[in-house]
Amino acid sequence: MTRAIILIMDSLGIGASDDAPRYGDQGANTLGHIAEACEKGEADRKGLRQGPLRLPNLARWGMGKALESSSGYKATGLHCDEKKLEGAYGYAVEQSRGKDTPSGHWELAGVPVPFDWGVFPRTVPCFPQSLVDELVERCQLPGILGNCHASGTEIIEQYGQEHIDSGKPILYTSADSVLQIAAHEEHFGLERLYQLSSIAKELVDKLNITRVIARPFINAPSSAGNAAFQRTSNRRDLTTAPIAETLLDKLVAAGGTVVSVGKIADIFAHRGISKTVKGKDNMDLFDRLLEETESNGDQSLIFVNFVDFDAVFGHRRDIPGYAAALEAFDARLPELEALLKEDDLVLISADHGCDPSWPGSDHTREHVPVLFYGPNVKSADLGQRNSFADMGQTLAQHLQLAPLEQGKSCWE
Known part of the structure; x- marks a missing residue:
């Protein structure tokens, strides 16, 4: 065997x-x-x-x-x-x-x-305006939050409540070839986050960005210390095929x-x-x-x-x-x-x-x-x-x- x-x-x-x-x-x-x-x-x-x-x-x-x-x-x-x-x-x-x-x-x-993937610049905002505009239009969003290089846990603490209040998803990146989208599982909806991420992957393909990661989060339990929110295991990676x-x-x-x-x-x-x-x-x-x-x-x-x-x-x-x-x-x-x-x-x-x-x-x-x-x-x-x-x-x-x-x- x-x-x-x-x-x-x-x-x-x-x-x-x-x-x-x-x-x-x-x-x-x-x-x-x-x-x-x-x-x-x-x-x-x-x-x-x-x-x-x-x-x-x-x-x-x-x-x-x-x-x-x-x-x-x-x-x-x-x-x-x-x-x-x-x-x-x-x-x-x-x-x-x-x-x-x-x-x-x-x-x-x-x-x-054997080649370099596309990455987003270390600027604020970091995403091309044309990408943001098309994503907002196609997904009928009121706008986005973030639009920068960030730590995933820090950015949901920074924008989590505003995201809930406004309905705007949190978009950020890192030094990797990636676009990450964080949204509340209940207030925004898990399936809606997955659909948004799928459309985003379609849009970033022309920029040679290899991954879009859906990053759902929820309100943190009282035992979580000072954290207001915590990410869940329902993450989904949409990746370019080998x-x-x-x-x-x-x-x-x-x-x-x-x-x-x-x-x-x-x-x-x-x-x-x-x-x-x-x-x-x-x-x-x-x-x-x-x-x-x-x-x-x-x-x-x-x-x-x-x-x-x-x-x-x-x-x-x-x-x-x-x-x-x-x-x-x-x-x-x-x-x-x-x-x-x-x-x-x-x-x-x-x-x-x-x-x-x-x-x-x-x-x-x-x-x-x-x-x-x-x-x-x-x-x-x-x-x-x-x-x-x-x-x-x-x-x-x-x-x-x-x-x-x-x-x-x-x-x-």
Whole structure:
């Protein structure tokens, strides 16, 4: 029985790439800086976590070795004796021009993006007036709010009540090729938000913008502290389709099964997907992963994106929260290990960085970890992989597919 599982720890970069200065990210290191803050006692939070970062299972899989190889940083909580290492480990350099989610995922699946996506300028307003006018007219809106680069959580706090009072949706962007639309699930309506986002995607296609993200929110419960609103799990990503056939397309065409857990189906524009499973947060997504691992058979790929690392902690620059989420994820890996069959191959990686110690709230240009684990995987140093596509090529080989057009197998 041949199966593969991909776990994307969304935004878990492990050191700045050589081209990071082009993006203003020289020195970024998502995992390294989180571990460093924990060791200094700067990531303690009462009732959440304290002390050095402890990731014993990821350490067994080789995460500490990958971090050290990529950036030179040795994290105490990721140390593992050579004789106890159980995974094949290394790091990958992105060839795609952007540091965005679709580019990272597509390249991992064998399709690097060799051009720059369109982005909106760092001006206020940031969206072309013609785009705003057409969106307002077609969707019969009273206008829009925001129209700037912003943190998603901050902008709904700033404009949430005005949005409810006026009926104007909140539009904003980031350094990525994206238009984000936030609206209240009840006052504006979830389906109306999805329809608005669909029309917006149609309009931004001519600007070469790769994603429109629908960001629904609700009034925050009294236990949420000072926050008046909170985003819900009903996010929807409308993404441009991959520019070539991916590992997912090829597996489905060969009669295999691809199971999307989380936002994977959205990232691939629902192409090459056999089944879609959603989850409300990282732990719920891990539950769904375990269910699919138990039920799926031969020639299947389970592809999971653990979005909280990025959306809840990375972009919000929450180091203690990110550290606690890493420790919670690590604690559940033995549950997955217990379900693996003899020929299963598991990959842990990321799509980009989002260093919570870095200025601003955008992604960071970093290497990503390459960790392969399975009953038949022997510990090995895979070194530097010159493209994320090496991971897709390795999985294609494992699933007995024809070679992908890009990438070199990590076993070669």
